[in-house]
Amino acid sequence: MCGISGSYGFGADTEGIARRMNSALAHRGPDGEGIFVDGETGLAHRRLAIIDVAGGAQPMTSADGRYTIVYNGETYNYLELRDELEALGHTFRTDSDTEVLLEAHAEWGTAAYDRFNGMFAFAIHDAQTGTVTIARDHFGIKPLYYWIDEHEDADAEAVGPKVLFGSEIRSLLAAGQFEAAPDDRAVYRYLKFRVQDDDSQTFFRGVRRLMAGEILEIRPDGTRVAPFARLQEELREIAARPSRPYSEEVVDEYRERFHESIRMRLQSEVPVGTSLSGGLDSSAVAAVIARQLREQPQDESFSAVGSRQNTFSAVFPNSSNDEEAYVDKLLDDNAGQITAHKIHPQPEAFLEDLRDFVRTQEEPIISTGPYAQYAVMREASQHVTVLLDGQGADEMMAGYNPYFYVYLRQLRRQKRFKDLASEVVGSRDILRKLAKSKYSGRTSVPIEALLNSGFVAEHSSEKVSSVQDDLKERLLEDTFRHSLPSLLRYEDKNTMRFSIEGRVPFVDKELLKFLFSLDESAIIHDGWNKRILRESMDGILPDMISKRRNKIGFTTPEGEWFRTIAPHLMEIFTSESFASRPYFDAPSVVALFEDYIENPGNHGTMMFWRLLNVELWMRTFFDDAENSSRALSDDAAAQEQAALSAPVAQVAGTDADTSSASDVVEPKSDYVANPGKELDLVSEADGRTWRRLPLQTELVSREDDIVSLVRERVERFAASLPEGTVPVGAQWYFVISEKIIAITQGRSWFTWEIRPRRSAKVLSRFVTRTPAGIGLGDPTTMELAIQEVGLPRVVAASAAGAAGKVIGKRGLFYEVVGANVRAIDGPTPYSAFPSNVSAKLPPKDPDAVSAKISAAIRGADIPAALRDAFVGTVVMDANDIGRNVLGSDVATENARLEATFADNPLGQGRQRTPLAILVDLGPATRR
Numbered sequence: 029m030c031g032i033s034g035s036y037g038f039g040a041d042t043e044g045i046a047r048r049m050n051s052a053l054a055h056r057g058p059d060g061e062g063i064f065v066d067g068e069t070g071l072a073h074r075r076l077a078i079i080d081v082a083g084g085a086q087p088m089t090s091a092d093g094r095y096t097i098v099y100n101g102e103t104y105n106y107l108e109l110r111d112e113l114e115a116l117g118h119t120f121r122t123d124s125d126t127e128v129l130l131e132a133h134a135e136w137g138t139a140a141y142d143r144f145n146g147m148f149a150f151a152i153h154d155a156q157t158g159t160v161t162i163a164r165d166h167f168g169i170k171p172l173y174y175w176i177d178e179h180e181d182a183d184a185e186a187v188g189p190k191v192l193f194g195s196e197i198r199s200l201l202a203a204g205q206f207e208a209a210p211d212d213r214a215v216y217r218y219l220k221f222r223v224q225d226d227d228s229q230t231f232f233r234g235v236r237r238l239m240a241g242e243i244l245e246i247r248p249d250g251t252r253v254a255p256f257a258r259l260q261e262e263l264r265e266i267a268a269r270p271s272r273p274y275s276e277e278v279v280d281e282y283r284e285r286f287h288e289s290i291r292m293r294l295q296s297e298v299p300v301g302t303s304l305s306g307g308l309d310s311s312a313v314a315a316v317i318a319r320q321l322r323e324q325p326q327d328e329s330f331s332a333v334g335s336r337q338n339t340f341s342a343v344f345p346n347s348s349n350d351e352e353a354y355v356d357k358l359l360d361d362n363a364g365q366i367t368a369h370k371i372h373p374q375p376e377a378f379l380e381d382l383r384d385f386v387r388t389q390e391e392p393i394i395s396t397g398p399y400a401q402y403a404v405m406r407e408a409s410q411h412v413t414v415l416l417d418g419q420g421a422d423e424m425m426a427g428y429n430p431y432f433y434v435y436l437r438q439l440r441r442q443k444r445f446k447d448l449a450s451e452v453v454g455s456r457d458i459l460r461k462l463a464k465s466k467y468s469g470r471t472s473v474p475i476e477a478l479l480n481s482g483f484v485a486e487h488s489s490e491k492v493s494s495v496q497d498d499l500k501e502r503l504l505e506d507t508f509r510h511s512l513p514s515l516l517r518y519e520d521k522n523t524m525r526f527s528i529e530g531r532v533p534f535v536d537k538e539l540l541k542f543l544f545s546l547d548e549s550a551i552i553h554d555g556w557n558k559r560i561l562r563e564s565m566d567g568i569l570p571d572m573i574s575k576r577r578n579k580i581g582f583t584t585p586e587g588e589w590f591r592t593i594a595p596h597l598m599e600i601f602t603s604e605s606f607a608s609r610p611y612f613d614a615p616s617v618v619a620l621f622e623d624y625i626e627n628p629g630n631h632g633t634m635m636f637w638r639l640l641n642v643e644l645w646m647r648t649f650f651d652d653a654e655n656s657s658r659a660l661s662d663d664a665a666a667q668e669q670a671a672l673s674a675p676v677a678q679v680a681g682t683d684a685d686t687s688s689a690s691d692v693v694e695p696k697s698d699y700v701a702n703p704g705k706e707l708d709l710v711s712e713a714d715g716r717t718w719r720r721l722p723l724q725t726e727l728v729s730r731e732d733d734i735v736s737l738v739r740e741r742v743e744r745f746a747a748s749l750p751e752g753t754v755p756v757g758a759q760w761y762f763v764i765s766e767k768i769i770a771i772t773q774g775r776s777w778f779t780w781e782i783r784p785r786r787s788a789k790v791l792s793r794f795v796t797r798t799p800a801g802i803g804l805g806d807p808t809t810m811e812l813a814i815q816e817v818g819l820p821r822v823v824a825a826s827a828a829g830a831a832g833k834v835i836g837k838r839g840l841f842y843e844v845v846g847a848n849v850r851a852i853d854g855p856t857p858y859s860a861f862p863s864n865v866s867a868k869l870p871p872k873d874p875d876a877v878s879a880k881i882s883a884a885i886r887g888a889d890i891p892a893a894l895r896d897a898f899v900g901t902v903v904m905d906a907n908d909i910g911r912n913v914l915g916s917d918v919a920t921e922n923a924r925l926e927a928t929f930a931d932n933p934l935g936q937g938r939q940r941t942p943l944a945i946l947v948d949l950g951p952a953t954r955r
Contacts, residue, residue: 071098071151071160078102078414078529081297083122090130091121094156097130100195101148101170102531104292109143138163138243141256145292145537149195149238160246162193166259167420167507167535168240169516175200175235176251191246196524197235197390201649208649209233215611216487218392219638220475223492225513228253231391231645240508259537260508263544267500271547274560278546283564289539290316290416291329293531298413301338303404303530304368305582306354308558309418309427311573312565313533314339317416318362319568332414337362340369340408340415342400347585357572369411373403375589379596387648388525389518392641395634397583398518402525409526417582419519420535423512424503424543425558426551427579432458435552437497454555457577473779475635477855477864478616480609499548507540590633594625597640605651606643615727615861623780630780696724698745698945699753702935710952713927717949720933721745721753722941725768727861734772734877738764739884741943746890754947759899761925762885765934765942766851766905766914767863769871776868777808779855784811787819791826808867809854816848816869825849851905851914874903874915882917902946906932 071087079102089096103109106125109132114120118131125146132140133152138161147169151162164172177190192200201208211233218224218231228236238244241257272278290313294300302314317337320330339359343352352370359368378385378399385402408415422428426435432455439448452459476484494510495502506512516532523530533539543550543560550560565574590597600606601621607614617639624631698721701707708719723741728734742762754760770776784792784807795805804810814822822845829841842850851870856863871877878901885898900918902925904911911926918925925946934941 071096071153078296078298079106080122080124080126084124084126086126088122088124088126088130090134091119094154095130095134096153096155097126097133097150099126099129099148099150101146101150101165102293102295102529103129103144103146103148104295105143105145133161138245138256141243142166142258147531147535151193158248160191161243162238162246163243163256164238164240166241166257166537167516168513169520169532169535171195171517171520172238173197173200173230173235174238174244175206177205189246189251191244191251193244197230197232200235201232206234210646210650212483212610213487213490215392215642216483217490217492219479219611219642220487220490221492222394222634222638223510224392224394225517226492226509232649240513260504263504263541264501266541266544269545272545274547274550274553278550279560279563282542282550282560285539285542286312286533286561286564287316287320289533289536292536293416293533294330294332296332296414298332299334299338299411300332300414300416301340301408301412303401303408303415303417303582304339304341304355304358305418306341306351306358306573307418307579307582308561308565308569308573308576309421309534310582311354311358311418311569312421312561313416313418314366315358315362315565315568318365321365322362336367337365338367338369338408338411340371340404340411342371342373342404342582344373344585347588349583349585354573354576357570361570369407371403371407373400373584375592377403378584378589379593382644383648384525386641386644389521390649391517392638392645393518394514395583395637396586396589398522400582400584401519402522405522405526405528405530409528412528414529414531415523416531416533417519418534419515419530419532420507420512421558421561423506424534424540425561426499426503427557428511429458429462431499431502431557432552432555433462434496434502435499435548438499438548441497450554451552454553456555458555473620473635473865474855475638478613478620478635478639480611480613481864483611499551500544503551586633586637587628590624590636591628594621597621597636598625600640600643603643605647609643609646611642612639613861613864616865619778619862619865620780623778627780696722696939696941698723698748699750702933702939702941705931705933705935708949709928709931709933711924711927712930713924715952717952718928719754719945719947719949720763720928721945721947722934722939723943723945724939724941725943727940728768728771729862730772730774730776732772734764734769735880735884737772738762738881738943739888742885742945743888743890745945746888746894749894754894754897754945755949756893757897758950759897759948760894761899761918761920761946761948762881762901763904763925763929763944763946764881764901766871766874766903767853767868768942769874769877769903770853770868771862771866773872775870775872776862776866778862778866779806779808780865782808782811782867784808785814787823788814791822794826794830803854804849804852806854806867809852812852812867812869813845813849816852817845821845822849847912847914851912870905870914871903875917876915877901878903878915878917904929906934 087096087098103125106128110120110128113128113131113135116135118135120127120131129144129148129150130152132143136143141163144165146165147167148163148165149170149172151160153160162172162174164170172193172195174191174193190205192203192205194200209232211229211231214224214229214231224231225237228239230237238253241255241259243254243256245252245254302310302317304310304314314337317330317333320327321333321335321337325335341355343355344350345352359366378396381399381402385399388402389398405415426432432451436448436451436455439445439451495505512535516535519530519532546560551557553559556562562574598618598621601614601618606612620631621636624636696702701720702722707721708717710717723745725737725741728737767776788811789807792805792807792810795803795810804813810822825841825845828844832838832840848870853863853868855865855867881901882898885901886895888895899920901916902913902918903915904925905914906912906929911929911932913922913925916922916925928946934944
């Protein structure tokens, strides 16, 4: 573990805070040194020395004593800056880049930071002004977190802000200055949109990250966050200029710039190796180094590699992620220059490492994929101290399939139809892959159906958008916000966990500026992405790698692993802690995961991972607060590691209550209205006053007898009926939602049990969804409609509906297709389980069901007067925008009954009141 940490509170006990912060740092750097604390400023540093090991000790103070720096990372152009500073009269005591940064700040202030090319997070204290400036590199390769006490006690001695900052969130938590709590917005955005690291807010409430290219100035009169770099604006300006034509000379120049970027990142006094997958990016890095060792073995810039390059690869033989053949091809072609290390991560080892892995990442991550890198870093730390890899190339050269669609839209927007046709032909295999995925039949369950409805409602305004028709702008967006920041975060966490340094040659500002000066055809051409990289590697990489189309990446075979360890994961989903979270709807998650176990091909795993990751993160950082904040001595760290490697099954617990706290509804009296609803309503249809008494029930299933359930429920209602609630002689009806009848009749299915045909998927797209529900706007409900009345009738109804929209007449679709289809219900995330993850046909023969229920009520153990006033049963389909009586055994007109439910008194959420007593209180003028 390496990094910086510090605290600054003007007049505060900075030395004491620094001591407490130090307790969070559990591992020593490879140079064997511990933490140095500057008690005056509260700056601490756990040193990982790479350049000038002997002279680069930190914190480092300028010769005049004014500036002090702590620094994490490397600046690769430090020798050029040193020459410039020496020409200005600066003298140097060391050969380290640390001193160059310090003197550059003394000369140019914060304007110096934009000159640095590398990865860095540093803090500089100015003793003369009392200011601390912390900064993060142009791409955010090195992390930097901070917390500002915005509620400083007015009576405290401090007259300025109290600020904590560090390379790890755990160091801030260990300071003990604030209570750790999750940030619900970050959790929601992660669960819903799969985003993280895209803005300054972390998953910990009040803890923020300094964004790429920013500084935080901590002054006696306050704090200020501001950009120090214009890199993103520069790239936009470059992209707006006339592009440089693509040519062999351009390819040659890119090759040389890429080689130079690698050479710069080999500056080191410790051993350097390479992380190697079978992909183009990491293979290119390893191949360039191998070629240099073969052709110019005396080149001193490659001396840190040694006589043979050490490469480290995670391989998964016989799995869908198997890239070993590509790795082996590169190794065979460079047998004299590479010593290969293959790591074989296994799902059982993943379970053992899971708690430590989650703790290492500090915040939830997109998938289990980074565990492959975690395993590689662990092995690499036994051989090298610095590891180069291929991160960043995908975001800078359109490595993912969605970039093709963005480029096609750009060409269409620019009316470059000839180029568009060429790209469509060239990328036809990718477009086929998209179509295959869209119509694969894999179940798509909205994440909202698996979450607490209140949690969803609280954050329903959250949106995430991406640039869709400008390739370079999309690359910028993903480089600085959406994709690359999360990759850089997990790489840094993995390297820090095992006290090594990760370097990324593609993430170089000069290399990216050059790329943006070229036409988009240098990035995508004839359906091939990373064109310039592929062509610059001719003769260096085997064609098997440089011309491969399919991309797997440095990741785990998550689907295969989940099938292997499914019982262990189920223990987490059925645990008491999972059920008690304010985020999840545990019954829905368990039901979906049970189907995954039975039919793994029907579901992806990424949604399950996000749910698991949040749960394990909550356990690690909040349920066990002592572990996350206590001082870790070497012995304590060993004990912690032993605890973290315990099997998940033991950690999760067994025999837990599977009901979700988010699904537990507050008990409601039978004699009051649902929250936000009125008990009595004056009907616009007949001018009479109607009392609606919603009855709460337990969840029902296919195994329940609806007639027995109703009889018992009415008896319970009558047993404690307050006087006057149902006036003597007042006629009353029993109203039942069609949903629970359909469920007990077996006419309700989980969405993943329904296999929509292609026509259902196509037709569902043309259905307008409303706030009350999706209707037939979901492939599952459209499939039920087709099964109910046949495809020809649904197609005819769709045509009628389309024609109706043209002439301004609504409802023609349902006039043609029939009332049974109108009553089909789809999954509604705000409803109680299982309605939130199921689709339902209307109840079969609702009139007969009504008659059976009425007979049971008349035979129930209720007062005779109440029995005598009973009229009958009504099966009602009601929501917030409409009502429809589907069946009854009463003579009362349907329109009158529907009007009594005009405000939907049973609610549309998780009230669990699908039953009601409807009382006719007489003409409104009598009351």
